[in-house]
Amino acid sequence: MSGFSAAANAAAAERCALAFRARPAASSPAKRQQQPQPASLRRSGGQRRPTTLSASSRGPVVPRAVATSADRASPDLIGKFTLDSNSELQVAVNPAPQGLVSEISLEVTNTSGSLILHWGALRPDKRDWILPSRKPDGTTVYKNRALRTPFVKSGDNSTLRIEIDDPGVHAIEFLIFDETQNKWFKNNGQNFQVQFQSSRHQGTGASGASSSATSTLVPEDLVQIQAYLRWERRGKQSYTPEQEKEEYEAARAELIEEVNRGVSLEKLRAKLTKAPEAPESDESKSSASRMPIGKLPEDLVQVQAYIRWEQAGKPNYPPEKQLVEFEEARKELQAEVDKGISIDQLRQKILKGNIESKVSKQLKNKKYFSVERIQRKKRDITQLLSKHKHTLVEDKVEVVPKQPTVLDLFTKSLHEKDGCEVLSRKLFKFGDKEILAISTKVQNKTEVHLATNHTDPLILHWSLAKNAGEWKAPSPNILPSGSTLLDKACETEFTKSELDGLHYQVVEIELDDGGYKGMPFVLRSGETWIKNNGSDFFLDFSTHDVRNIKLKGNGDAGKGTAKALLERIADLEEDAQRSLMHRFNIAADLADQARDAGLLGIVGLFVWIRFMATRQLTWNKNYNVKPREISKAQDRFTDDLENMYKAYPQYREILRMIMAAVGRGGEGDVGQRIRDEILVIQRNNDCKGGMMEEWHQKLHNNTSPDDVVICQALIDYIKSDFDISVYWDTLNKNGITKERLLSYDRAIHSEPNFRSEQKAGLLRDLGNYMRSLKAVHSGADLESAIASCMGYKSEGEGFMVGVQINPVKGLPSGFPELLEFVLEHVEDKSAEPLLEGLLEARVELRPLLLDSRERMKDLIFLDIALDSTFRTAIERSYEELNDAAPEKIMYFISLVLENLALSIDDNEDILYCLKGWNQALEMAKQKDDQWALYAKAFLDRNRLALASKGEQYHNMMQPSAEYLGSLLSIDQWAVNIFTEEIIRGGSAATLSALLNRFDPVLRNVAHLGSWQVISPVEVSGYVVVVDELLAVQNKSYDKPTILVAKSVKGEEEIPDGVVGVITPDMPDVLSHVSVRARNSKVLFATCFDHTTLSELEGYDQKLFSFKPTSADITYREITESELQQSSSPNAEVGHAVPSISLAKKKFLGKYAISAEEFSEEMVGAKSRNIAYLKGKVPSWVGVPTSVAIPFGTFEKVLSDGLNKEVAQSIEKLKIRLAQEDFSALGEIRKVVLNLTAPMQLVNELKERMLGSGMPWPGDEGDKRWEQAWMAIKKVWASKWNERAYFSTRKVKLDHEYLSMAVLVQEVVNADYAFVIHTTNPSSGDSSEIYAEVVKGLGETLVGAYPGRAMSFVCKKDDLDSPKLLGYPSKPIGLFIRQSIIFRSDSNGEDLEGYAGAGLYDSVPMDEEDEVVLDYTTDPLIVDRGFRSSILSSIARAGHAIEELYGSPQDVEGVVKDGKIYVVQTRPQM
Template structure:
């Protein structure tokens, strides 16, 4: 809005709209408030008193209100006619009609004529209605019984299946109203039903349609209601005044447009009731204008409140409300409310100066000034998105070649790997313990085997210096006991409680190693402690003794991990071996990860998946971050910097892996050379010195920060900030920690434990908030790659001055950013906390699209741009989740628009996004169809909703295939909690936009189904059945069960490849298997009812009736179900029904091999292939040319048997018969159990399709 607002208190554009109507109005206004507040309407009526709602001048900066005097007489002269509401005083006349609906609601109908005489008005009122009533109606013409649909009907009317009209009632207080106008002289009667949408309940007239016989037009007199006393006029201005008084009595609430409309009509209904009791219009006017005059008399303020304080208070109110987008009228109301709040404070005795100090805190005044300078006070501006061809956003890469994925097998093993492999083969792979340790730049291998009951310990290293093993044995963990002499290798020397054995040097061509071999008889010992001695120096494991555990638990875990199929197994095992070194500190972990990156790249996508799983386990605190090792913050940030630089380079050279590389980077953090990490160590000292907090919890945290900083420090810093902001409520401190996964036990587990709770003085508050806020930026700059503010600061450049011993930091701005990009980022920062998230989402997406060309280049600051893009991506997700409430009552168009935004965000983060982009294109077109009122928009949108779901399913399956096997294998090697492994892939998906998109689709689906008249069911096999309900998670889990009575299976998951269990008469599921899937074809062929239900309430109702007998009657688009008794079954019992349903026998005829092993679609016949294959062939020539038919080839009947009978397959054929015999023998014992537990080879099973 402009800096100077010339604003008439009662602008004509905001006046209540008037239309010409008949004087015999029953009480329904066709034109309601049109967005004007109730207060505004009453002021317009009373403005002739010369007392405006607001003061004439609010702002020093030029925001003025022009006082306008407008009398009622003058205002009325400007309008052609004034609407009138009337009360039909005898609505129960026989001709009009009066009906009882459900005991407490009544239906009243009155008929009258208006000018011209040919127009009939039908007034319909429901008393005590629910508020969601719909009139389902049509007209009866002379000589016809079929409903005629008139072209003249009320606004909001919809045509239902070209057979009826549906018009919603207007809610007014406890009642609902509707007016119809009939201008066709041939119409004899109105027929209708009432539908209550909330209860899905129909109201009829004793089982029949309501029918109102209409009078002949030539027998009517103008403006006379039939059998109705002439109406009483109710001026509209009285309705406005009464609505305002109701609004005042209710505390001047902020109404939505729908609530305002209801309030307005409720005021009308109350006045009509007064008139019905005999109160005249003149008496009502006198009564109402007196009350309003008293209500509007303003209190005289004792002190004049400066306008700049009103501005600040109004700004504070606006911020608390979530920075909504206010209209000009609403802005003025907000200023008045702010003034009233300040006046209340003054009335309590506070001085004006004290009031000024109270609200002028921090930088509030500069915020207000800045907002005024932008000339958009109380208005959320929106960025203008550039027009682009979305097809340019497509990424498409060729999948990894399978041969390339396994190329790592040719890698030459190290000398210690060859040593270990030879010993494992020598001892029959009876491995008890195996682990590698780092010795500077060399390696130490420990291998324990147990062949023939004898324990063998091998300790080898590729270090070439003289080495001695100082060792003992333990009967209790950690104990040092003198080994028996029988266990001593040659050259050993016994000491008091230990033994020393020199390493024996050995070599292979060009390779050197030295080793010790110890053999231990019996099972008396549980472990072996040792250290190494080299030239008089003791070599330990992180300042502790090395210890070998003989309990076999570690190798048991590895066996439970499975064979590692579908993973980069060698890489994962190497990661597991290095974990004992990696857990020493984050510096060690990041350096080890950097060392393994090149090798991981040799495995392709599976190798990077292994790195991601490892880093994700670390980020979610499933692995240790620190163990007995002190490390400087700058050393951690340097190690991070090294790893992220390698990831950045891989991102440049391998575009097909960019999605997974982005995920790895999000778990690591940005890092930085030297001063960035050092500042963590220095700045905490400055905070302690400046704020006099050198002891207690702050000193303990200081020690932790100096010795091993970690991402936990961001949470601790935020907890301290929240604690100080809450006026030192320690419960707030713990709530912040606990909600972010940091417990008291975790604080105590640090090498430098934090024992104390924070304790500060009130005078420290301001300094601590300032300094901790600055320190948070320093912590996030190192540990949080996806933090938006720190990412933007890094890209825009910043300078942090040094102070005393504290180093300074200067980050230069990135060169080559798109034009206007800094302003776009500033817009995003200013609107991060807005309640209305739509402008923020548009800004975030525009920024991501602008960044995209730079991310595909070899920019020298690519890493910083990537972290900015990750932060923008993450903020889209959090903003969408915050905006769910905004969508609760939103129209379908808004939900669809949000879907396009989230879908675009997901496409920008995906490697292979072609299908997502086509979905986005479809949604954009659906939006255009909806806005242009195209009748097919809902069907079109539903088709792309289904396609988007398929794209999401495909993406989820890809993640499951690539990530979950690695998570399970590495999780087992690490002994990670089972729950964390099970939900690993699910949590990866939830961390992105896919989960938000799925939620939005689920919100929109029932709306589209309703608008498109699709119903709640998709019936695949329509068979009327009766059976007992059984609820299962998966149809696959019960496919081999045989039910002994007719059963309706309600299955949460149906994939499409399952068999239908014997005894099943119906399968109901929320899943959507393809109509040509195996289970769909089986259902139709076996006459089993099969349907998908899209309504969770219906499914919940069916599940709650598990075990009960139900009858199902499918229609083309619905399934009618009801509970029945056994006596209602055909034949009178479940047993007879089972016999009836199984009475039809099926004879299988063996098909003969015709000599062809494969045939094309043109050769498909019933003698060659099954029905599914023939259906594809049948479609040729039956569908339009633009519908593509898949190219099809089939193996004809008999091929399977022919191949099995070949001499080369005799053994396989015999094995198959043996397994079939085994199944037959077990069948009677396992009829009601899963057969999947039997050890039957899948390749031996006979394909039933071949004997159709």
């Protein structure tokens, strides 16, 4: 496959060989002030192969120069090359004077500055350029590797003549450097080369050497075969890209050598392909009706092979398949020739569009049947950081509550009926009146209620339906009194009624059990029939409304929403339904109110627009509007959104969603063209009737996003050779049914019906029309978004207006070429290069999106389209990843993470996930033995980030969807799945899908299994599926129960009667709930396999036995008799739980005591243990100084006259609590915070703290003391937290006897915190220490913070060799300024048979700062030596404390600057 055109071959044969494409290359932007360094040349395969200039990872791309045809009038002219828009290079070889080998003339026209020729000569015996001694004036030597000669300026042109007198030189090579523009002009990415005959081929005449040149050209497919044969002979070894290129050129050199020896190309082909040699002929090709296979033009074979490859989805072919493809392409072309088609006709048939330039790119890069890739720039990922958090603040706009309407009151009266369940509800509007249709179930009877505020006498004309569109007369025994039964319907008079002085009319019908789907009806007032926008009213019984519908004005209605805005939207909806023009103008009018309501206002606007976009709201009703009027209204609304996008970066994520749902819009001609162009299509293609005319009428009167789908359906129908099922399939897949087509004001009744001769014209014109439709309606269409940014021009035709869109100014250098790459590869089967291109484009675009500039919304729509295309490409690539290596799946996950980070407002956690994932990928490539363990931690963190994002979306959007949905009578199914569908359609869903694919692969490589057994107990019981363990923690089950809980935070209580908990969540092994499970002999395990978990959820209410092994759990269904024989320790439920008695503690006269005064009567075990450690642990273990507020102090303060009202309030609340009104718990905690500190307490605490060397908070001001006092009260108040209260209640501990001392310590601002169990709690191995470590303070370890801590084990006889079990996945670390912490120390902790540790709160004086953690820079993660040292020190500290007490210990501590501090210890339970 030759890279030269026929014209070039002819010119080269006369004078010189010169490649006929040139590309100017600019330096990287970072190096604009210096000239780029040209690379030296090297020999490969017997030929000189020029190399390109070195550049940054992807330098800016400048317009490609394309050679013009050679000027045949001048015999000396080799060719002309367009270097840029005004400048041209001309190369000529002149007859050489006596004594010269050759003379070359170079001329560049219309030059603006100084040009330099960077050049050298080539000799067969030299590897690098040689520097001829004969050189033009002004030539300088560049680094002894090249010559640099300035062009001579002559008017607007620059010229240069090179003379060669060395007979050993057979060619020169050069580049041209424009100093003014800092550009290098190159030949198709390589050096220009001019070859000429050397002296050994010359005659010796006095006139000098002949200037004729030889140029041996070998077809590229033969070079391919020869390269393959070389590769095969060498054992099919793996080549680097550089070796691959060298081998290719070596193959070419071998073939050139054979041709130069006289072997014809036909013989060469026969030899290489083992095919019969084609007969040679001198006949003209055009005269032959049949062409020998060897004579097909190679450029056509190349093109046909490319077309076959493109049609196959651009797969990456191995060498042997490449050969097959070339031969298949050749056979296809030969078959065409055999049919009588001429070569010219063949060329015209296949050389369409830009196919030649695509093929030339492949030839240039020596990459056949492989997709080119962009080179991504190296960047610091953190440059993508965005920290605009979404803060939910409820609408605080003061509005006068609206009075409920009579229909609101009627709905409320139904809800208040005992046992009344609302099944479905629909509010219909007609004129300024409404009719409310509700179906209910009361005592297993279904009733239909229809109420209206219409005051004139009204008849209900109704029936029942089992199928859509059916009218079936009801059974006579269910007719309301006064009804008249007709043939297929019944008529019933409405009855007048009244509620709170408001009048309405009602019909109520009690149905039989007839299995009806719904109730169609119409209304009649006198002689006037009232319908639902021209159709029947219909109440769908299958649409279940499981919510208790809230009403406007009610206290709880609209909670968590911008309520006033949503109610305003509901009031304006009837007007908005008139047309999309009305809706968009109303939306623009509401934009300021939405902005002023904050995030929830923007969300409310989005919910409304989303309901519209998903066709839950009427788009048009009895109103004709021109397309340009719709596009103008769109344009107005999107302008408002653009302005908010610029001013409020914290709302950008939601604003993008609104814009994607609305579409671009446009002023004037953009919208008008929709109206005009359909007429031109009809006229040009003779399709003025039928479906096209009906669609034309719809387009003229109310164009909408549906028209994009209809246009695509027509294109698909025509492409399928008029298969009407394809038309309907496209419509239905995009949500357009036959009923919807009929529902338009200008209905579409007919199906398309075209003739075969219309096919080509309609495909062309509808394809162009699609661009006009998408320019207005599509917010996420890539081609129209790119066109809007790059600029385009559509010519007018007759009355049809033309459209000209100018390019957006200030786009990054090389950005147009990047977008061109994306468009070229958007349909590729292999998605990886496309994904890289899309991401590179989004990253390049990002700085522009952060800046306030003109036409910002065009850039936003482009980014939305790039994001949408990325998600589609990822979903298309799932099949490609089925058998992919782990590294490839990991790479795809990193791409999806980067795309997600570019799409959200607060991406810090996602960026750190991406950094960690990239680090894991590098570890995998380097075969690091811990790569899978490391990757698993970041996979878990990714999942936590997605769960957090989903929860954020639900909290942010679902309340607005619920409230607005009820106000607008949206179908309940659409409301229920609102947030779920938003998440499903975003980048987070694609990431989740990839993580689910990779998790089992990763667990297999890391030998992690599908389970983590935290508390290994064999149990039997009934499976019960719950959403949250927290929601059932105070419930009591009357039979042995195994909970499958979808959510476990870590600080819950395990309910009575529960013998096992299975969860997909990953609480720490040392979290409160984990310790509780082990102490209570309850099975507790995490299941990582989604299939297994789904299977278990399907066993809800069935009886099962679970048996844990070392790393797995087996389970089976059992019978009741087997349950009775079960060895489960909790098989019997309801047995007597021994009551634990507490000795009531008294106030012993001191408000504060020092560590030396700690005793069993004064403080709990926590304080006593810390005092015991002081001075006994090794010197390298630190113990913080402590004082305490002893038992009885709370009661003493409460009884002080200062706090009389607080004491009275608490006593009243205790009475409610005794009556099991558990809401009193939270109220008691609030009341405790109102306590006032007696002065004696303040003075004694100050004295003890200062005396112990601790700082006194009050020395920093009264505010600091108030902070300390509030922390103390919070510790006391935690006696009444739910978890603690139900735990003590469960073991019948007398809550009144519970006393709370407070341990006061200075906070060590930790680098890391740890918890040690000196006997492994999972295995019970007393020879092995188990510990968990987190970054920052320990609250993230013992509290309900998501993610796993770093975990390790260490044998006590080998404390220098800790074994890492898992890397951390916690996204948040807690850090604090120098402060004081007040720790709970009750008499209800660490009792025999009851572990009360962790039930009560420890409160620092200052709030901790939550920091999103970047583990890729943490030495504990990335430095093995540091990690081993710290973990070993932690294990040694635990072992030393265990030896000190002589029993297994539960130790908490911190690490600061490498030093270990122990803050508390207790017996391990």
